Amino acid sequence: MQVDFTLSFTDNQWICYNDTIEVQGDSLDEIDENLAMIFKSKYKNEPVNVTMLFDFDYFPQWHRQYMSHYFNRNLTFNLNS
Amino acid sequence: MSTTYKKWHNGMFTTEDWWSAWLGLFFFALGLLSIWQIDAVGWIAKPKTWEFTNLINDFSWSKLIKTSSTNYKDWHPLTTFFFTYFVFLSLTTIGAYFQGRNIKKWIFGFTVLFFLTWLVWILGYEAHFSAIDAEIKGKNYYKIFDLSWSLQLGGGFSFMLALTVGLIIGNFFKGFANKIKEAAKPEWFIKTAIVLLGIKLGMMTMKASSFTYELALAGAAAAFVAYLLFWPIIYYVGRRFFKLNRAAAAVLSSGISICGVSASIATAGAIKAKPIIPIAVSTLIVVFAMFELVILPPIFSNIAPNQPIVNGAALGMTVKTDGADAAAGAILDELMVSKHLKDTNERWEEGWILSAAILTKIWIDVFIGIWSFVLAIIWIRNDKKKTKHKEKIIWSEIWFRFPKFVLAYMFVWFLYLAMMYFAPDIVSDAKIGGNITQGTFRKFLFMLTFLSIGVITDFSKLKGMGRLTLLYALALFGFIAPLGYLIAYIFHHGMMPPILK
Numbered sequence: 001m002q003v004d005f006t007l008s009f010t011d012n013q014w015i016c017y018n019d020t021i022e023v024q025g026d027s028l029d030e031i032d033e034n035l036a037m038i039f040k041s042k043y044k045n046e047p048v049n050v051t052m053l054f055d056f057d058y059f060p061q062w063h064r065q066y067m068s069h070y071f072n073r074n075l076t077f078n079l080n081s
Numbered sequence: 082m083s084t085t086y087k088k089w090h091n092g093m094f095t096t097e098d099w100w101s102a103w104l105g106l107f108f109f110a111l112g113l114l115s116i117w118q119i120d121a122v123g124w125i126a127k128p129k130t131w132e133f134t135n136l137i138n139d140f141s142w143s144k145l146i147k148t149s150s151t152n153y154k155d156w157h158p159l160t161t162f163f164f165t166y167f168v169f170l171s172l173t174t175i176g177a178y179f180q181g182r183n184i185k186k187w188i189f190g191f192t193v194l195f196f197l198t199w200l201v202w203i204l205g206y207e208a209h210f211s212a213i214d215a216e217i218k219g220k221n222y223y224k225i226f227d228l229s230w231s232l233q234l235g236g237g238f239s240f241m242l243a244l245t246v247g248l249i250i251g252n253f254f255k256g257f258a259n260k261i262k263e264a265a266k267p268e269w270f271i272k273t274a275i276v277l278l279g280i281k282l283g284m285m286t287m288k289a290s291s292f293t294y295e296l297a298l299a300g301a302a303a304a305f306v307a308y309l310l311f312w313p314i315i316y317y318v319g320r321r322f323f324k325l326n327r328a329a330a331a332v333l334s335s336g337i338s339i340c341g342v343s344a345s346i347a348t349a350g351a352i353k354a355k356p357i358i359p360i361a362v363s364t365l366i367v368v369f370a371m372f373e374l375v376i377l378p379p380i381f382s383n384i385a386p387n388q389p390i391v392n393g394a395a396l397g398m399t400v401k402t403d404g405a406d407a408a409a410g411a412i413l414d415e416l417m418v419s420k421h422l423k424d425t426n427e428r429w430e431e432g433w434i435l436s437a438a439i440l441t442k443i444w445i446d447v448f449i450g451i452w453s454f455v456l457a458i459i460w461i462r463n464d465k466k467k468t469k470h471k472e473k474i475i476w477s478e479i480w481f482r483f484p485k486f487v488l489a490y491m492f493v494w495f496l497y498l499a500m501m502y503f504a505p506d507i508v509s510d511a512k513i514g515g516n517i518t519q520g521t522f523r524k525f526l527f528m529l530t531f532l533s534i535g536v537i538t539d540f541s542k543l544k545g546m547g548r549l550t551l552l553y554a555l556a557l558f559g560f561i562a563p564l565g566y567l568i569a570y571i572f573h574h575g576m577m578p579p580i581l582k
Contacts, residue, residue, distance in 0.1 A: 006083050009356050028353055032470050053085035058356055059346070062537060063363060065268035066342035066402065068096040069086050069481040071350035071457075074473040 001043055007031075007052040007073070016052060032075065040079050048077040086481050097269040100176040102489035105276025107172070108518050109493050112280070115514030116507050122517045123150025125168075125525070126161040128199075128239075132208040132226040145203050149521045150513075165525075166195055173264075183263055190264030194536075198528045201246055205239025215422045233423050236524070237415030240408065240531050244375070247535015258536050265533035267404035272486040274526035275407060275439055279490040280519035281432050282440075283497020284512065289579055296433075296576065300394060300440035303572040307398050307565060308448060311338030315556050323552050328354035331456065332362050333549065337556050339452065340445045341366040341401030347482045351453035352460040364542045365553055370405035371538045377562070378413040382420060389417050390576035391569050393434040397441025398565035399557075404534050410438030411527050418578075433578035441569075443487055450482040 005016045013024045016031045023034040039048045054070040086092055093099050111121040131144045146158035153161065170191055177187040205211060212222035213233045223231055232238060251258045258265075286293040312334050319330035331352055336345035342363040349359035377399060381392040393410055400406040414434040422428045454476075461472050497515075500508050543550055 006085060008083070012355070012357070014355075036470070051087070053083075053087055054350070054356075055083035055085055057084045060360065062262075063342065063346065063360065065097045065266050066363070067346040067482070068084075068092055068098060069350065069478075070346065070356060071353055071478065072085075072087070072475055072481075073353075074475055076471040076473070078469075078471070 001046050001048045003039075003048055003050050005050065005052045006055050008055045008058050010058075028073075032077075036077055036079065039077055043079065045080050048079065050075045050077060089477065089480055092481075094179045095181065096485075097176075097180060097266060098272065098485045100180065101269055101272030101276060101486040104172060104176060105273045105279075105486065105489050106492070108273075108277060108522050109280060109515075112514030112518035112522075113511060115512075116510045118510070120150055120152040120514070122514050122522070123148055123152045124156070124161055124164055125149045125517065125521045126158070126165040126199075127521045127524075128203050128206040130206050130208055130211055130222045131203075132228070135226060145206075149517045162199070166192075169195065169525075176269075177264075186260075186263035190261035193261045194264055194529060194532055197246065198243060198525070198532050201243045201532065202239050202525075202528050205236070205242045210238040211235055213419055213422055215426055215428070217422075217428070233419055235415045235419035237412055237419060239528065240412050240415065243528050243531035244408070244535050247532040248371070248538060249535075251536045251538050252540055255539070258539075262537060265536040267408075267530045267534040267537065268402070270526045270533060271404040271407045271530040272484075274523045274530065275403070275443075276486055276489040276493060277519050277523040277526070278432075278436065278439060279493030280497065280515045281523075282436055282490075282494045283501075284515065284519070285430075285432065285436065286494070286498055287501050287508065292576070292579075296390070296437060296573075297440055299572040299576070300397065300437065301444045303394055303398065303568050304441055304444035304448060306572075307568050308339065308445075308452060310564065310568075311561060312452075314338075314560065318556065319552060323548050325552075328352055329358055329362075332358050333552065335449075335452070336362045336366045336401070337553055338561060340403070340442065340449055341370060341405075343402075343446070343484070344449050344452075347449050347453040348456060350482070351457035351478070361546070362549070365546055365549055366401050368538060368540055368543055369553055369557060370401045371534070371540075373400040373557070373562075374405040374409045374412075374534075378409050378416060381566075382413060382416045386417065386420060386424075388570070388574065389421075389429065389434045389578055390437045391566075391573045392417065393437030394441045394573045395562075395566040395569035396438040397445070398569060399562050400438075400442075403442060403446065404530050406438055406442045407435070408527065408531055408534060410435040413438065428581045429578040430581050437573065437576075443484075443490065446484045446487060449484075450479040453482055454479050 005018050008015045014028055014031050015024050021038055023031055025031040025034055052073040056068060056070055114121045126146050127149050129145060129147050136144055142158035146162055148156055148161045173191055174187060178184055208222050208226045208228055208231060210232050211234060212228060212231045213235055214223035215221060315334040315338050316330050319325040319333055332345045332349045332354055335348035345359045345362045377396060385392055392413055396409045396413060397406055400409045414431055417434055418429050418431050458474060500511060
């Protein structure tokens, strides 16, 4: 199972969202744990591959002349463990 | 809507970095038309050396502005001026549109910047500021205007004046600065200019190929050594003495020791730090880059007047952000070439000192993606111990963080090399257009950069930065600058620019 998310940051919290799921967390680990809980109920024991693309619009306009990319993440959630 | 990058071609028409490549390559292609005897670049306006009383007694626009080639000599100076404005406004507005800028604000901001830049550029060419008492291209303006004194700063005075005017606007007329900030994009302008500098590097390679290769390799080696020394030491000092957390220490280390804002964002992304960290650090870097830009060129040129290439390379390693580094390199180039000419009557070819500064910085830019990737591996490995979920290393991150304008710079340089080796018959024709694009076009973009970099630098933003500011200042002036100079000396000493007859 492949699930894609956009990742952003607001009010000192990470936000991970797509059309159907949105989770927040103080850290990326917390985001991952929150997603794992949702996946467990939604996809049972099936491994889930997740892509998170950081939304660079978070950065102020004047930063974009120096760099235009923050980071992407690729994770595999093994829900059996 | 969001801005994310998943495929390799994402951002090709929406980022400033790519647009630097497109705009630079477009101007380069226009210049190349001279191979087929088409002059598509000679229309661009350039300032002339003028003298105040001479102008007042008999005013004429032709004393201030001229076209860049004789093919357009019949054009009125104001025609060439407004045509230049129209071309640059149109092309940058197309770029701004694709980058999602507010077009009304862009047109207003760019228009103000263009006219201010030209005002300053013309003022800087007044003979009492610029004329050197020596013969350049068969003319001695000091004697032509019968001067009793002159600062003899060559084109360097225009650069310094543009910077000063920009800083005054950015710090004392903040309301006005905010209105034109939409178009004050020093990194876009300077990266486009650097692409055009690839032509200069190509021409320099034709003239002195072994020296140019040596300069490029020395720059790579120096940048690599600097990385390995600067980063760990700043990280250690940040952690040990300033009690910064791992993420803040890593981001600041990259910002101070590598290449400013881009390195701090790349590093923060690689270690997945909260994005507020690089944003805070970036503000610090931009303000400090201004200090470096203003202070270091006169210091280097006075302390080591006989080490032009070492001085240039040292700037590349010390001055953060491409814009500030290229600007500092341009000032140093003008100051040192003018001073050497005045003192010895021997004229160094201009552009070599600037190229030393740029080449070192370009290697640093290229290494950013690789260094960030190394850090990402270290951080992921470290975090694996804590997390249950498997995170993969993403190789495409190197590409997304790679500065694309460098590709265009290298392309232009290598195309000139290819011409030199495979089609030497067309080189002299190619140089006709190339000299204008790497000359007037590039210098105008530098002038825009100087003014813009001043406009966006607000010194009051240092307030409240506390220990970060202290660490930055200590690291920069107590460690990076002297050690950077030493590394530059080790790899570049003995290199001298060619002497023009």
